[in-house]
Amino acid sequence: MKKSTKNIKKLDILDEVDKRLRTISEEVKFPLSEEDKNTINDIIDYLTNSQIEEIAEKYDLRPGMGLAFPQLGLSKRIIIIVHEYEDGKFDNYVVINPKIVSNSEEIIAAEAGEGCLSVNRDVEGHVPRFARVTVEGYDENGNKIRIRAREELSIAFQHEIDHLNGILFFDRINKKKPFYSEN
Numbered sequence: 001m002k003k004s005t006k007n008i009k010k011l012d013i014l015d016e017v018d019k020r021l022r023t024i025s026e027e028v029k030f031p032l033s034e035e036d037k038n039t040i041n042d043i044i045d046y047l048t049n050s051q052i053e054e055i056a057e058k059y060d061l062r063p064g065m066g067l068a069f070p071q072l073g074l075s076k077r078i079i080i081i082v083h084e085y086e087d088g089k090f091d092n093y094v095v096i097n098p099k100i101v102s103n104s105e106e107i108i109a110a111e112a113g114e115g116c117l118s119v120n121r122d123v124e125g126h127v128p129r130f131a132r133v134t135v136e137g138y139d140e141n142g143n144k145i146r147i148r149a150r151e152e153l154s155i156a157f158q159h160e161i162d163h164l165n166g167i168l169f170f171d172r173i174n175k176k177k178p179f180y181s182e183n
């Protein structure tokens, strides 16, 4: 029988004041535990549902496109990004032990600033990010993967990898000049 309900599980996401968000997460060894696989699936479901407006409203989910394991208090180098590349269409990225192996010279910033599921307030200011990055790491089965990301997706990868190193996005905002100008 087909399940008629989606998995609407709320995640226990740490708030920015929690010191566990400020630590360097540990490298992951393969094979992954069943528990880690389940957590990955719960995160994918959450991020997907949270970006579908009707579901997010109905279940009061804060929208987010990425989450890193340390945000759940798990010191593991695993990031998940659910990218809405087209209206209502999502690509899932699960990268274990991710590393940025190359980046563009060009720097960009999300125009409206960045948000984070661990930061329950608006933080104003531009976060400088590489316009393009190549990320290497492993998938859930331990296969080596390589992803080229640009623009919004590039920003998301840098934001999530920062979480593995205890960095929150607002650390990177220039306090004296928080906004860029085109001129």
Ligand code: NI
Pocket: 066, 115, 116, 117, 118, 159, 160, 163
């Ligand atoms: Ni975040």
